[in-house]
Amino acid sequence: xxxxxxxxxxxxxxxxxxxxxxxxxxxxxxxxxxxxxxxxxxxxxxxxxxxxxxxxxxxxxxxxxxxxxxxxxxxxxxxxxxxxxxxxxxxxxxxxxxxxxxxxxxxxxxxxxxxxxxxxxxxxxxxxxxxxxxxxxxxxxxxxxxxxxxxxxxxxxxxxxxxxxxxxxxxxxxxxxxxxxxxxxxxxxxxxxxxxxxxxxxxxxxxx
Ligand SMILES: CCCCCCCCCCCCCCCC(=O)SCCNC(=O)CCNC(=O)[C@H](O)C(C)(C)COP(=O)(O)OP(=O)(O)OC[C@H]1O[C@@H](n2cnc3c(N)ncnc32)[C@H](O)[C@@H]1OP(=O)(O)O
Numbered sequence: 001x002x003x004x005x006x007x008x009x010x011x012x013x014x015x016x017x018x019x020x021x022x023x024x025x026x027x028x029x030x031x032x033x034x035x036x037x038x039x040x041x042x043x044x045x046x047x048x049x050x051x052x053x054x055x056x057x058x059x060x061x062x063x064x065x066x067x068x069x070x071x072x073x074x075x076x077x078x079x080x081x082x083x084x085x086x087x088x089x090x091x092x093x094x095x096x097x098x099x100x101x102x103x104x105x106x107x108x109x110x111x112x113x114x115x116x117x118x119x120x121x122x123x124x125x126x127x128x129x130x131x132x133x134x135x136x137x138x139x140x141x142x143x144x145x146x147x148x149x150x151x152x153x154x155x156x157x158x159x160x161x162x163x164x165x166x167x168x169x170x171x172x173x174x175x176x177x178x179x180x181x182x183x184x185x186x187x188x189x190x191x192x193x194x195x196x197x198x199x200x201x202x203x204x205x206x207x208x
Contacts, residue, residue: 003057003058004058004065004067004074007058007067007074007075008067008074008075010075011067011073011074011075011076011077011079011081012074014076014077015077015079015081015098017038017077018077018078018098018100019098019099019100021034021100022098022099022100022102023099053202053203054203055203056068056075058075061203064126069119070115071115071116071118071119072084072119080095080096080097080098080101080116081095082094082095082116082119082120082153083095084119084120084123084153086123086124086127089124089127089128089156089157090124090154090155090156091120091121091123091124091127091153091154091155091156091169092152092153092154093116093119093120093123093151093152093153093154093155094150094151094152094153094174095116095150095151095153096148096149096150096151097112097145097147097148097149097151098147098148099147099148101147102147104144106144106146106147107144107145107146107147108144108145108146108147110139110141112145113139113141113145113171113181113182114137114139114184116153116171117137117139117153117155117169117171117182117184117186118134118137118184118186120153120154120155120169121134121137121155121167121168121169121184121186121188122134122186122188123155124155124156124157124167124169125157125165125167125186125188127157128157128160128165130157130160130163130165130188130190131188131190132163132164132165132188132189132190132191133188133189133191134186134187134188135187135188135189136186136187137184137185137186137187138184138185138186139182139183139184140182140183140184141181141182142180142181142182142183143179143181143182144181145171145181145182146173149173149174149175150173150174150175151171151172151173151174152171152172152173152174152177153169153170153171153172154169154170154172155167155168155169155170156168156169158185163189163190163191163192164187164188164189164190165187165188165189165190166185166186166187166188167185167186167188168183168184168185168186169183169184169186170182170183170184171183
């Protein structure tokens with residue numbers, strides 16, 4: 001537990017770093033000094049690390065704890081992070097995107113919106129008891145998503161057809177939750193046992 005807290009602390013620091021590195025207007029000399037210091041820290045962290053087929057020791061895959069998920073993970077430098085709760089089958093997500101997520105000036109990159117929606121749709125799908133992988137994600141961009149503004153996302157499952165599950169979701173601001181900025185519809189497919197073995201066999205072996 002202590003290690004998870006430390007991972008989240010490091011994640012927080014990294015997210016602050018990413019945001020300041022995106023917004024800084026400091027002169028070149030300061031940037032070069034910072035780069036050299038950061039390379040030293042990175043080398044230290046890299047002294048003990050895992051490979052692609054090994055789960056993070058702090059994760060609990062079956063319990064749904066993924067510390068470095070790039071959308072929700074407290075330890076991820078890339079995650080906003082999006083906080084998700086599921087209430088009566090509806091996944092509700094909250095986050096605020098900083099300038100590191102900028103696409104058009106003042107607004108979020110469209111790929112970031114798709115990433116947030118893929119994740120929250122996935123949570124609704126898992127909560128419905130039919131976990132699967134995304135095989136299709138259609139996004140409709142109705143209005144740009146503002147940065148530095150609390151956002152509210154929702155997602156719910158619409159249809160289950162054997163191994164195929166369809167879910168829909170939206171992004172809005174907390175201030176105007178009824179005004180959809182981006183909507184998405186996703187298809188998720190539950191894996192057969194042979195597909196699970198082929199894709200995740202090495203990871204599941206180290207988990208056991
Ligand atoms: C308990 C605590 C919980 C805590 C809470 C944790 C929550 C934790 C949430 C995580 C949330 C993560 C959310 C991110 C989720 C990703 O980001 S997943 C990563 C991105 N997705 C991928 O990489 C998937 C890539 N695709 C594949 O590997 C393969 O398509 C799959 C998934 C193995 C399926 O294999 P396949 O050969 O394509 O399909 P197959 O098994 O033959 O057929 C299955 C059915 O799907 C259909 N299908 C396949 N592709 C498509 C398509 N593109 N469109 C429509 N239908 C399709 C087939 O037609 C077939 O239909 P039927 O004939 O049965 O009617």
